[in-house]
Amino acid sequence: MGHPYIPNTREIRKQMLREIGAASIDELFTDIPPKIRLKRELKLPPAMSELEVKRHVQAILAKNKPFTQMLSFLGGGVWPHHVPAHVRSLVQRSEFLTSYTPYQPEASQGMLQALFEYQSMIAELVGLEVANSSMYDWATALGEAALMCARVTRRKKFLVPKLISPERFSTLQNYASGPGLEPVKIGYDRTTGQLNLDQLKKEMSQDVAGVYIENPSYLGFLETQVDEIAAATHKAGALFVVGVNPISLGLLKPPGDYGADVVVGEGQPLGNPVSFGGPSLGIFACRGELKLVRQVPGRLIGMTTALDGRTRGYCMVLQTREQHIRRERATSSICTNEALCAVAAAIYLASLGPRGLHDLAELCTSNASYTMKKLNAIKGLRAPIFDAPHFNEFTLNCDDTRVSIQKLNAGLLKRVIQGGKPLRTEFPELGGTALLCTTELHSREDIDRLASALKELLGGRR
Amino acid sequence: MSYQQARWIEPLIFELSKQGRVGWALPGKPRERINIPKELLREKLELPELSEPEVVRHYTRLSQMNYGIDSGFYPLGSCTMKYNPKVCEELAALETASCIHPNQAEETVQGALELMFRLERFLAEIAGVARVSLQPSAGAHGEFIAMLLTHAYHKSKRDDKRDQVIVPDSAHGTNPASAAMAGYEVVTVPSNARGRVDLKALKAAVSERTAALMLTNPNTLGLFEDQIIDIAKVVHDAGGLLFYDGANLNGILGKTRPGDMGFDIVHFNLHKTFATPHGGGGPGAGPIGVQRELEKFLPVPVVEYDRKRKRYYLDYNRPHSIGKVRAFYGNFGVLVKAYAYILLMGAEGLNEVTEAAVLNANYIMHKLLGVEGYELKFDASGPCKHEVVFSTEPLKRETGVTARDVAKRLLDHGIHAPTYYFPPIVPEALMIEPTETESREELDRFVVALNTMAQEARSNPEKLRSAPMATAIGKLDEVKASREPILSWRAHRKLAKK
Ligand SMILES: Cc1ncc(COP(=O)(O)O)c(C=O)c1O
Numbered sequence: 038m039g040h041p042y043i044p045n046t047r048e049i050r051k052q053m054l055r056e057i058g059a060a061s062i063d064e065l066f067t068d069i070p071p072k073i074r075l076k077r078e079l080k081l082p083p084a085m086s087e088l089e090v091k092r093h094v095q096a097i098l099a100k101n102k103p104f105t106q107m108l109s110f111l112g113g114g115v116w117p118h119h120v121p122a123h124v125r126s127l128v129q130r131s132e133f134l135t136s137y138t139p140y141q142p143e144a145s146q147g148m149l150q151a152l153f154e155y156q157s158m159i160a161e162l163v164g165l166e167v168a169n170s171s172m173y174d175w176a177t178a179l180g181e182a183a184l185m186c187a188r189v190t191r192r193k194k195f196l197v198p199k200l201i202s203p204e205r206f207s208t209l210q211n212y213a214s215g216p217g218l219e220p221v222k223i224g225y226d227r228t229t230g231q232l233n234l235d236q237l238k239k240e241m242s243q244d245v246a247g248v249y250i251e252n253p254s255y256l257g258f259l260e261t262q263v264d265e266i267a268a269a270t271h272k273a274g275a276l277f278v279v280g281v282n283p284i285s286l287g288l289l290k291p292p293g294d295y296g297a298d299v300v301v302g303e304g305q306p307l308g309n310p311v312s313f314g315g316p317s318l319g320i321f322a323c324r325g326e327l328k329l330v331r332q333v334p335g336r337l338i339g340m341t342t343a344l345d346g347r348t349r350g351y352c353m354v355l356q357t358r359e360q361h362i363r364r365e366r367a368t369s370s371i372c373t374n375e376a377l378c379a380v381a382a383a384i385y386l387a388s389l390g391p392r393g394l395h396d397l398a399e400l401c402t403s404n405a406s407y408t409m410k411k412l413n414a415i416k417g418l419r420a421p422i423f424d425a426p427h428f429n430e431f432t433l434n435c436d437d438t439r440v441s442i443q444k445l446n447a448g449l450l451k452r453v454i455q456g457g458k459p460l461r462t463e464f465p466e467l468g469g470t471a472l473l474c475t476t477e478l479h480s481r482e483d484i485d486r487l488a489s490a491l492k493e494l495l496g497g498r499r
Numbered sequence: 500m501s502y503q504q505a506r507w508i509e510p511l512i513f514e515l516s517k518q519g520r521v522g523w524a525l526p527g528k529p530r531e532r533i534n535i536p537k538e539l540l541r542e543k544l545e546l547p548e549l550s551e552p553e554v555v556r557h558y559t560r561l562s563q564m565n566y567g568i569d570s571g572f573y574p575l576g577s578c579t580m581k582y583n584p585k586v587c588e589e590l591a592a593l594e595t596a597s598c599i600h601p602n603q604a605e606e607t608v609q610g611a612l613e614l615m616f617r618l619e620r621f622l623a624e625i626a627g628v629a630r631v632s633l634q635p636s637a638g639a640h641g642e643f644i645a646m647l648l649t650h651a652y653h654k655s656k657r658d659d660k661r662d663q664v665i666v667p668d669s670a671h672g673t674n675p676a677s678a679a680m681a682g683y684e685v686v687t688v689p690s691n692a693r694g695r696v697d698l699k700a701l702k703a704a705v706s707e708r709t710a711a712l713m714l715t716n717p718n719t720l721g722l723f724e725d726q727i728i729d730i731a732k733v734v735h736d737a738g739g740l741l742f743y744d745g746a747n748l749n750g751i752l753g754k755t756r757p758g759d760m761g762f763d764i765v766h767f768n769l770h771k772t773f774a775t776p777h778g779g780g781g782p783g784a785g786p787i788g789v790q791r792e793l794e795k796f797l798p799v800p801v802v803e804y805d806r807k808r809k810r811y812y813l814d815y816n817r818p819h820s821i822g823k824v825r826a827f828y829g830n831f832g833v834l835v836k837a838y839a840y841i842l843l844m845g846a847e848g849l850n851e852v853t854e855a856a857v858l859n860a861n862y863i864m865h866k867l868l869g870v871e872g873y874e875l876k877f878d879a880s881g882p883c884k885h886e887v888v889f890s891t892e893p894l895k896r897e898t899g900v901t902a903r904d905v906a907k908r909l910l911d912h913g914i915h916a917p918t919y920y921f922p923p924i925v926p927e928a929l930m931i932e933p934t935e936t937e938s939r940e941e942l943d944r945f946v947v948a949l950n951t952m953a954q955e956a957r958s959n960p961e962k963l964r965s966a967p968m969a970t971a972i973g974k975l976d977e978v979k980a981s982r983e984p985i986l987s988w989r990a991h992r993k994l995a996k997k
Contacts, residue, residue, distance in 0.1 A: 045939055049939055058865075066754050066882070068881050069725070069755045095590070099610060101595045123551055127554075135567035136778075144566040144971070146972055147562050148779040148780070158547075160990075166990050173825055208822075215680050215681045291541055311599065313601050314826060315636070315828070317826065342975070344974050344976055348973075362672070364672045364685075365679040369680065371639055373777070375636075376781045377776075388522035388549070400525060403530060
């Protein structure tokens, strides 16, 4: 009997062995010293048929409760949005799905053009000239951005806001450890959440390679002093790095317009499922200046022509930055990236267009405003804790209720509602605060349901 | 030879744009006033405007100008381009996998955690290691994290003089690049005439400065490092760790295990060995496995099972951990596919994968050795593993035709080019990895094609130099592309205006 994925049956394999002059398959493994040969079978479950595997995996996954079957208010780094059916169906086309990195441009024009379009749309969105064809995720893109700042400026400090996403900060620390780059946190205003400009200016020196802010911030509010931050950064000869949720840029001013030299972010919301946090899509963009472009990590797709000088075509460019050519002097070791997620993002952006993305961003913001208004009206709850404009995420504080966020969330879960992410371990100074998110998935009724559930839970205590 | 790839003259999506078109409808209207000051809002956004059918047609056409495993033979050495079972895609797309949020309450993601817990154990058994972290997003990410673990390990022993990582000259570029990213000085050791690590040179290279050796086995020549026991001893005696680059695991599944060879840290390429599709460059997943003494340094969180509560949970309480290396827990969607693949194969199936893959490579080696113009630069006396590296140097000497020309001409036969000019120690290298999912007929067709090309090189070398012809486009001006890089529509338009 044959094997579904192995076309050469045992009989054919025997013939092949004979043809190459081997007495048995074992002859092809005589180069493995006997001492380290595995003398038993691997301890794995016996092979299953496709049907059995399907049932088995479905049964395990059925123990999950997808957010499509409840009401969820989680965001915080990946955000649930509707993924249009055609986006998924196009990225599942097996010519895209089952291809390798487009090393042979002649046979890979489809992927190359799609990635060039991705780069182009990201460049438009963030207001810069160059975007690479993807990093692993936002956190690693930030790590790489910091390393790039250090390479460009040959300096040793990287300033970040204290309210940075802790996961991204920890990742940054690991990336920065190689060249001994030191991440330094800048405090914030307790009422507005805005970066403490005085402290920023104090820390600014000839040692600073880059200044990073997140806009919208991890806690959902917008940074309003971007012009001052950019000016202070550039005055010191450092690079300005901005982290974004790309959906927000349907509405918000692109970082390139307020002086960002590098933009990083999480591209998952652009047509990619949340999928328990991965695959993700690291956005990486920068100004078009060659001094920067030559230091970009990862793959860049460029437009060129065929040898006739006329027919337009696409290929990977500036590969001398990359590991397969430059080895230990490469700008990064990244090889496999998140190309297909980038293609999904391109298809998504092309489908929404400027109007669609604007309206989506507006709807997300509006839903968040409405949620804050409703929750704020409940006695003891405060949303948001920072007095600043917000995009689609915000903080909810319950310190005045004598009920913890954990308790509230447990109560919500009983009502098939997944509440916000508790922030106490990440930011103890914020007290009983949670991070909530709304997108187009939330209807008005959904939000009203959250509000009345919370009211009920809190009312029940008194 | 009867191959022709689709050849659309397909404009950029921006050039297909018509004002007012839209390919998507919003599920509602904003009802709240937006409280964002005007100076924070954008004025214009120049994204393309198209309806859904136009978008679908555009990207369908682009896909038709792309070659995947499903299109045909893809003997791209080092990349293990095997068939990707469709059922795995179906499972990863289930709502119960794709629509769960990483911060959901533990009790609502028990299935995801259980799947990860089980997959970890499968991989640990396959590689012979104590513990696995599924977090790395790809192979190179796994390598980089392995280097961070190496650093944490030596630091915990108060051994801070170890600032060098040894890499063979045959290593993949990501190895030295990852070591350097983690702050290590890279020391290269040469290969010997048998295409293996030169043990003498290795002995001379190790010292109290050695943090680790990075090695892939089978190596990038497709040859098993048969002195691995001695290699491990040399490095361990010097106080260094051994890192295993798992890109070539397809050559040894069920036959031997990196852990049994003496490796301390191992990485896996799920997008190679475990049949998850490569997606035109990603996403992949590059889990790492470690031996006991390194376990406590693994990135947070790790998936644990609480027997008392009968619950899987994420453990962040690990004081020695290196911390985070990315957001959340890894490329979960890819993990689902690899998990399903291992179940489809079972122990016996994985063993068969390696046997069939190695046999296919040896079959090609045997057949090509009979073709004038191609030769092996190293050890032709023993078997190869899952891949074989030929040199076309004799052909070049005779006809001037290069490995690249040959590779490009293969595209005209509807066969993807092998990896060429890698590993760097083989001149005019063609690195051929057939994988187990190719039939003998396909291998024969490949050998015939290479044979035809050797003859063509003699009779009509121009045919090879001007290849490919049957692809969506002919050879590109890659020099110009890098000299004056145009990296976006924005940049292109700016240039056009000048
Ligand atoms: C031998 C070897 N090592 C490492 C890698 C890097 O793996 P990844 O592309 O998943 O980062 C590759 C991939 O091409 C490889 O072939």
